[in-house]
Amino acid sequence: MRKIELADVTAKVRSMFIDACENIPANVLERLKRAEREEQSPLGKEVIGKIIENDELAADKRLPVCQDTGVAVVMLTIGSEVVFEGDIYEAVNEGVRQAYTEGYLRKSVVKHPLDRVNTKDNTPAIVHVKIVPGDIFKVDVAPKGGGSENMSTVKMLIPADGVEGIKKLVLDTVFKAGGKPCPPVIVGIGIGGNFEKCALMAKEALFREIDDRSPDPIAAKLEDELLEEINKLGVGPMGFGGTVTCLAVKVNVFPCHIASLPVAINIQCHAARHKSCTL
Amino acid sequence: MIKITTPVDEKLIKSLRAGDVVHITGVIYTGRDAAHKRLCELLKRGESLPIDVKDAVIYYVGPTPAKPGRAIGSAGPTSSYRMDPYAEPLLKEGLKVMVGKGSRGEEFKQLLKKYGAVYLSAIGGAAASISETVKKCEVVTYEDLGAEAIHRLEVEDFYAIVTYDSVGGDLFEQGVAKYKRI
Ligand code: SF4
Numbered sequence: 040m041r042k043i044e045l046a047d048v049t050a051k052v053r054s055m056f057i058d059a060c061e062n063i064p065a066n067v068l069e070r071l072k073r074a075e076r077e078e079q080s081p082l083g084k085e086v087i088g089k090i091i092e093n094d095e096l097a098a099d100k101r102l103p104v105c106q107d108t109g110v111a112v113v114m115l116t117i118g119s120e121v122v123f124e125g126d127i128y129e130a131v132n133e134g135v136r137q138a139y140t141e142g143y144l145r146k147s148v149v150k151h152p153l154d155r156v157n158t159k160d161n162t163p164a165i166v167h168v169k170i171v172p173g174d175i176f177k178v179d180v181a182p183k184g185g186g187s188e189n190m191s192t193v194k195m196l197i198p199a200d201g202v203e204g205i206k207k208l209v210l211d212t213v214f215k216a217g218g219k220p221c222p223p224v225i226v227g228i229g230i231g232g233n234f235e236k237c238a239l240m241a242k243e244a245l246f247r248e249i250d251d252r253s254p255d256p257i258a259a260k261l262e263d264e265l266l267e268e269i270n271k272l273g274v275g276p277m278g279f280g281g282t283v284t285c286l287a288v289k290v291n292v293f294p295c296h297i298a299s300l301p302v303a304i305n306i307q308c309h310a311a312r313h314k315s316c317t318l
Numbered sequence: 319m320i321k322i323t324t325p326v327d328e329k330l331i332k333s334l335r336a337g338d339v340v341h342i343t344g345v346i347y348t349g350r351d352a353a354h355k356r357l358c359e360l361l362k363r364g365e366s367l368p369i370d371v372k373d374a375v376i377y378y379v380g381p382t383p384a385k386p387g388r389a390i391g392s393a394g395p396t397s398s399y400r401m402d403p404y405a406e407p408l409l410k411e412g413l414k415v416m417v418g419k420g421s422r423g424e425e426f427k428q429l430l431k432k433y434g435a436v437y438l439s440a441i442g443g444a445a446a447s448i449s450e451t452v453k454k455c456e457v458v459t460y461e462d463l464g465a466e467a468i469h470r471l472e473v474e475d476f477y478a479i480v481t482y483d484s485v486g487g488d489l490f491e492q493g494v495a496k497y498k499r500i
Contacts, residue, residue, distance in 0.1 A: 218421060
């Protein structure tokens with residue numbers, strides 16, 4: 040058995056959120072630089088240039104990359120040989136509370152979806168837990184902005200819709216979203232499972248590294264084809280028209296019912312903030 | 319690149335075309351959903367506004383808290399379509415420029431023609447860079463709304479792109495039509 044101190048979890052979550060908000064991952068920045076070279080619209084090129092300039096300035100001066108420092112999404116991977124005393128959710132929320140109140144981040148969470156009073160510390164976080172064998176304790180965090188989250192969708196397709204149906208749904212979703220989710224975007228897709236499982240898979244897909252590829256050959260093929268087709272939509276950087284609408288497509292899959300083909304699409308803006316660490 | 323100073327010149331605003339890049343220098347006001355709602359309620363009751371919107375610029379933004387020594391926190395645009403229902407009462411009072419991000423409704427575009435106004439986009443997510451162009455920031459009213467309060471910003475060379483002009487031009491439509499290949 041390996042003991043984890045919840046105070047360490049809180050401290051880690053605090054520093055990871057501040058760090059994530061100020062520093063775009065190096066591989067995302069690299070991908071943006073490639074997009075700047077490849078973009079054919081002169082205005083689109085200029086816009087990506089401004090995004091890169093912003094991300095470098097933010098890192099340099101330790102400022103949040105975007106004013107929407109999001110809802111705090113936390114994925115915990117906990118080994119079955121790990122023990123801790125107390126409330127792990129509260130430990131995570133305390134880290135979020137400290138990051139947002141002490142780290143000059145915007146508080147964007149309301150306590151009730153209908154009376155809409157701000158909680159003033161960006162809690163509660165959305166926490167997902169996965170139990171695995173061994174003694175690992177891994178924390179992944181992502182501040183997720185509202186602009187891109189609002190453009191996401193879940194749809195229960197039927198098996199007859201197949202790959203073509205999925206592609207149509209993805210292309211429609213990205214095209215209709217236009218400039219609203221701050222393109223160039225990353226598209227996370229969950230296929231299979233059931234209603235709630237596919238939504239979670241779409242989010243998990245966005246936690247993957249921007250330059251990885253699905254180990255599943257069918258999913259990997261779909262990632263390549265969708266990336267190419269989305270970039271033919273012409274939406275372009277910030278929706279002003281162009282050849283780079285999407286930086287990467289991530290497809291996660293899971294077994295499903297013989298009658299179902301659940302599909303979820305989670306859109307991530309160019310401010311793809313994500314940090315990962317193992318305690 | 320076209321320079322705009324505030325209060326804006328009506329003729330210059332009408333001459334802007336979708337796709338033009340502008341730099342704004344002068345005073346702009348901030349406002350999001352909650353502040354817009356209150357402004358429109360005042361007008362409905364026949365009361366006067368706490369800010370002079372005639373020939374003014376309103377920027378849809380809810381910044382992060384400012385770090386010590388900085389005028390403002392990171393301050394990129396928020397999605398504009400949510401402010402569509404509040405546009406006409408303010409345009410009637412003489413508002414000429416709105417700055418945000420993303421597409422808006424067809425009705426809103428018609429209003430711009432009717433009132434000779436424009437909609438500009440700032441670059442979504444370029445919030446740290448934008449904060450560098452804000453030299454001064456103070457709360458005008460609705461302090462209780464926090465980041466959503468109405469602020470008066472003094473800006474220098476604030477970068478924006480004309481998205482909908484006053485003659486029906488739409489950068490989204492024009493740009494996408496040019497690059498769509500599917
Ligand atoms: S969609 Fe992303 S980049 Fe755009 S404002 Fe929201 S968080 Fe920022």
